[in-house]
Structures are given as structure tokens and as C-alpha cells.
Amino acid sequence: MLVLAGLIGVISGFAAVILKETVHLIQYALTSDFDIKYANYFYFGFPLIGILITVLITKFALKERLGHGITQILYDISKKSSIIRRSKMYSRMLTSAITVGFGGSVGLEAPIVVTGSAIGSNVGRLMHLNYKKRTLLIGCGAAGAVSAIFNSPVAGVIFSLEVILADVTIAMFIPLLLASVTGALISLTLLGDDVLFSFKLVDSFEAIDTPYYVLLGIVCGLVSVYFTRITYKIEYLISKIGNVLGRATLGGVLLGLIIFVFPPIFGEGYNTIKLLLAGAGTDILNTSLFFGEVDNIGIVLIFILGVLLVKPVASALTIGSGGSGGIFAPSLFLGGITGFLFASSSNVLGWGSMSISNFTLVGMCGVMSGVLYAPLTAIFLIAEITSGYELFVPLMLVSAISYSTSSIFEKHSLYTKHLIESGDLIQYDKDRQVLSQIDLSKIIEKDLLTIKPDANLGELVNLVKVSKRNIFPVVNEAQELLGVVTLDDIREIMFDTDQREQIKVQTLMTIPPADVQPHENMQSVMSKFEKSGAWNLPVIENGQYKGFLSKSRIFNTYRKKLMLHNSE
Numbered sequence: 001m002l003v004l005a006g007l008i009g010v011i012s013g014f015a016a017v018i019l020k021e022t023v024h025l026i027q028y029a030l031t032s033d034f035d036i037k038y039a040n041y042f043y044f045g046f047p048l049i050g051i052l053i054t055v056l057i058t059k060f061a062l063k064e065r066l067g068h069g070i071t072q073i074l075y076d077i078s079k080k081s082s083i084i085r086r087s088k089m090y091s092r093m094l095t096s097a098i099t100v101g102f103g104g105s106v107g108l109e110a111p112i113v114v115t116g117s118a119i120g121s122n123v124g125r126l127m128h129l130n131y132k133k134r135t136l137l138i139g140c141g142a143a144g145a146v147s148a149i150f151n152s153p154v155a156g157v158i159f160s161l162e163v164i165l166a167d168v169t170i171a172m173f174i175p176l177l178l179a180s181v182t183g184a185l186i187s188l189t190l191l192g193d194d195v196l197f198s199f200k201l202v203d204s205f206e207a208i209d210t211p212y213y214v215l216l217g218i219v220c221g222l223v224s225v226y227f228t229r230i231t232y233k234i235e236y237l238i239s240k241i242g243n244v245l246g247r248a249t250l251g252g253v254l255l256g257l258i259i260f261v262f263p264p265i266f267g268e269g270y271n272t273i274k275l276l277l278a279g280a281g282t283d284i285l286n287t288s289l290f291f292g293e294v295d296n297i298g299i300v301l302i303f304i305l306g307v308l309l310v311k312p313v314a315s316a317l318t319i320g321s322g323g324s325g326g327i328f329a330p331s332l333f334l335g336g337i338t339g340f341l342f343a344s345s346s347n348v349l350g351w352g353s354m355s356i357s358n359f360t361l362v363g364m365c366g367v368m369s370g371v372l373y374a375p376l377t378a379i380f381l382i383a384e385i386t387s388g389y390e391l392f393v394p395l396m397l398v399s400a401i402s403y404s405t406s407s408i409f410e411k412h413s414l415y416t417k418h419l420i421e422s423g424d425l426i427q428y429d430k431d432r433q434v435l436s437q438i439d440l441s442k443i444i445e446k447d448l449l450t451i452k453p454d455a456n457l458g459e460l461v462n463l464v465k466v467s468k469r470n471i472f473p474v475v476n477e478a479q480e481l482l483g484v485v486t487l488d489d490i491r492e493i494m495f496d497t498d499q500r501e502q503i504k505v506q507t508l509m510t511i512p513p514a515d516v517q518p519h520e521n522m523q524s525v526m527s528k529f530e531k532s533g534a535w536n537l538p539v540i541e542n543g544q545y546k547g548f549l550s551k552s553r554i555f556n557t558y559r560k561k562l563m564l565h566n567s568e
Contacts, residue, residue: 001133001175005140008123009179012116012144013186019093019112020149020191026101027267043103044260047318048252050102054095055248055322062091066324069114070163070415073138076121077164078419081437082134083125088118095324103259103266105314110326112149116141116183117164136172139165143176144183151187152384156180159377163415199277201386203355205394212354216342217366217398221405223338224370227312227331228406228414234316244322251321258314262307265314269333272307273364276340277357301344308337327414331371332364339363361386362394369399370406373413438557440525441518444539444547450475451505453482457493458500460485460508471536473545474509481538481545483509515540516549525549 030046058066064085069092076084096111120141124134139160147156157176165172241247259265264272264284275283282300315330343359346352361382369378379395412420449463450473463472470487485508493499513532516525518541528537529551539546 001136002178004123004127004137005175005178006182008116008120008137008140009144009147009182010186011119012112012141012179013148013183014190015093015115015119016112016145016148016183017187017190019097019108019115022093022097023101023108026097027103030102043263043266044256047103047105047255047259047266048249050099050104051248051252051255051318051321051323052245053102054099054324055244057098058091058095058322058324059244062087062095064088064091066092066095066322067319068415069110069324069326071419073114073117073142073164074416075419077135077138081131082121082138084118084121084138086118086122088114089122090115092118092324096326099318099323099325100267104318104323104325105255105259105265105267105269105311105330106318106323106325107268107327107329107332108325109146109149109328111324112145113142113159113164113326113328116143116145135165136175139172140175140179143180146183147180148183148187150381150385151184151191152381153177153180153184155377155381155384156183158380159374162374162377163372199274199357199361199386201357201390203358205358205391206355209352209354210394210397212342212346212352212359213362213394213397214401216339216359216363217401218405219342220335220338220363220366220398220402221370221408223308223334224331224367224402224406225409227327227334227367227371228410230312231316231327231414232417234313235320238317238320247320248322251317251323255314255317255321258310258317262303262310264307265311268329269311270329273333273336273360276336276360279356297344297348301341301348304337304341308334308341311337327371328368331368334371335364335367336360337363338367358391358394362391362398365395366398366402370402371414373403373407373416375399375403435522435526435558437561438522438554440516440520440522440549443549443553443557444518445550445553446547448473448548450545451485452476453504453506453509455505456501457490457503457505457508460490460505461494461500464490464494471548473538473548474505475545479544481512481515481540482506483511484538485509512538517541518546522554526554 054066058064064087073084076082092111092114096106096108100106100108117138118141120137120139121134124137129137142164143156143160145156146159147153150156157173157180160176160180161172238247238251241250272284282297285300285303311330311334315327318325339359339362340356342363343354343356346354347356365378365382368381369375372378379392379399382395383389383392410417448469448471449467451460451463453474453476460472464487472485473481474483474485475481483506485505489508489510493503513534514528515538516528518539529535535551536548539549
């Protein structure tokens, strides 16, 4: 396991470097030669082209759905025994390079996490490892990827523990540490300091600013809720367009219009954050269609406020229309914008003399914590990319307050909300996790002998003689379940030979209190058992009888899985 963890970290590190360099190469090739005065017109068309190319590749070559990659990884861990499609070892790298390279307003972190996780899963399958070890290798791939792309090995480990892995034990830390360290070493060797985002602190933390950091934490929490809800809403609206190419075209055009007005939204947005951190906020207007070069701080702040409001829309349009990317970078971008606006506005209004760079960095931590529900990852990521722990106190404070504020309005993160609500992901409950791993279709009992409703008691008694069960489903010619007859229902009359020809089965049967679907989640099934008080329920698919489900067999299967889970 230690050797495999190190190997996966190395491969994930190479993947992160290749993806980063490919995106920057595409962006350089597209934007290096045109006049900055006309940049907006290119920004208008590039995202549309990128999304269309991505959709065509996805539909006709890869034949898979994109969406939020980390959400799919969590689903694969929960419902597919940590088996991730082999194509995901390269598909997200290819599609995200095109989407982001052409200006899609999303990040590279989620695609590279999917890539690393897929590598971990498939290495585990190649070595014939069990579910628990495959899951750990998925976490190793995620840790190595995050570590490599940001040169932040501690954040890589913590991200894997907070977001990817549900059960945390001490034994898991060593493979994760190895994967994260090897991923970082590959990145350092090939890129040096040219990682995705880094910054050297210039201002120290002032304890007198603590009340402002508390207020910033609340603001970041509210911005996180805004980001999450706008993302859900836009993705839901654009998903109503049934035609894939039509959806991609509309999303690309709308995204192009947004970037036409607000050029800083083009791509990941890290260059904009670097300008804000360097105190060159007015430079982000250089490519603006309406303002050009402006020194008025009021205009700059209004423009940046507009960027903050439309960035979630742009990110949702990119993903919802068929582009490939993640919300990791948009949350950091939005946090940086929020921190910059907060500090700059306070300084302009004379409320204090705050460090623009410090509040920008802490804001990145706050919104990331509130959107991803990964407060520790946010803290250590910003601490590591600033090469020190000078801001550790405000990072902890803002991260905690933002997370708490966001969780008041949204119980679950953007990654997990749909999965938890649909019952496809269960966190922090081992019993329910084991129960959810039971495949309902494999424990359906199909050995019950059926009988027609117009059959008589004599025919039923003949079935009783050869049957090993005490339940007899009553079905018609179309295999539709009409009711059931149990041995208890006929015990008193089954030996009455005078009535065997006269009594029809349809007069003896009773209607089951509930039925289940073959692919229904176990939480719903157990709820039906509890409400009905039954020990056996029929399984119905498309109106046709498929068999019976026994509570005792579920418990027996659960017991075996629990023993297997503990032994692993």
C-alpha cells in the first residue's frame, strides 16, 4: 500500500503538471498576439468555441457526462464500490484543458482531483484490492493532485480526509502523506515556484483588525450561500434545454457576453487575484470595454462588485452547458474579490487602514470554507501558498465563522447536497453506510411459486405440497401482482375437500401494504418495512411482479457486509 500510494502520488503529480502547462499553453496561443484594446471581442468567442469542442468530444468520443467531477467521485465511492471508469484517468484532463484554456470560468483543481482519484481506483483494481483499500487509493490520488497543483502537501492530505474519505483512521494518514509528498515533489521538480497560485506575505497580522475579520467571516458565509444557490439555479435552468448542442451554444453565448463586459472572469481568474494582491486593482480594468485605464478607486470597486455578482453565473453556465471544470477555483476567486472589496471599501470609508493583501487572502479562505464545507483545507491551503503561518489566526477565525454562517442556510456542501438528498451518499454513519452498499437486485427472492387469481383452493393446496415457502403471489397473465395468499390464510380450510373446487384464490388473497422497486435505495426500503410492519414486501418493476424482498435476508446480508467491512 505504501509503494502504491507513492506511485499514485507521482502519477497524479505528473498529471497536474501536464494539465496546468497545457491550459497555459492554450491560453498563450489564443491571447498572446491580439491587441489588448480588442481583447473583449476575442473573449466573447473563445468560451463558446471551447464549450462546443468539449461537448462534441464528450458526446461522440468519451460518451460520458461531465458535471461536478468530485460529486461523481463521491457517488462512485458510495454506490459503485469505489470503481471509477478508466476513461476518467484522462477524460477530465482533456476536456478541462479545452474548456479552461478557451476561457471557461471554472477551475482545474476538480478535474485533476478526478484524474488522480481515477488513477487510484484503477491501480487498486489492477492489484485486486478490496473496497476499503481502493477507497484509500482514491484518497491518495486526490491528495497527490491537490498537493501538486498548489505545492501544498498538508492541504492535499486534509482535502482528501475532509472531502473524499468518510472514515478516517490513523492507518490512512501514512499512505496519504506519501502520496501528497510525492505529488508535491514532482511539481517542485518540474515547475519550481511556477505553481498554479502562490504569494509571499508583505503585511503582518494586526490583532486590532480582529473585529473586521469577524465581520469578513460573516460576509464570506453569505457570499458562499449566494454562490451555491446561484449555481444550483443556473444549472437547473440550463439543464431544461434538451438538445446538447443547443444547450452548449446558449451557455457559451451567455458566458461570452458576461466575459465581454467583465474580462477578469475569463479563465480561472488567478491573474486577477494576483493583481489585487499586488495592489494593482486598477489594472484589471485595462481590458474592460467601457472603462479602459482608470485611476478612480470608486469605479474600480463598482466594477469588482459586478464581477463578484456575475462570477457564480459564469461558472454555472460553463459547467451546466457542458464544459469541464470545478468550483474550487471559482470559490477562491470569489473569496479573493470579497476580501479585496471588504478591505478597500473600509479603507475608502475611513473605517481603518487594513492590509488589502491580507484580507484578500483570508477572504479566499472564507468563501472556500463556506462553499466546499472544508474549513481545514481552506486554512492550510492559504497558509501553504503564502509560505508561512503569519495569517493562521485570522484564517482560522474567518474559516470557522464563514462555515457556520453558510451552514445555517445550506446544510450540505455543493458537492454533496444532491447525493445526500437522494440517499446516494451517507456521511458519518457507519451502519447506514454499510446498509447502503447492499445491492437490492441481488437479494430479491424469486423462488416463490405464483398462482392465477381464478385458480381454486385445490390448485393452491397442490402448490403448498411442493413449495418450501409460505407465501404465494397471485399474478395475472400480464405478470401483474394482484395480491398474496399466505399459508396462515388457508390453514383452517385447506383440508376441507368439499370446498377445494368452490373457493377461488382471488377471494383469499390480500393486498400487500407496500411494494419496492428493484433499484430503490435501502433507506427508502427499510422505511417501508418499518411503516408497514411487514417482514416480506413484493418487488415491482414497470408494473410487473419480480419477486419478494425479505427483511430477514436484508439483515443477514447486512451482517455479512458488516463483518467483511470490519475485517478489512
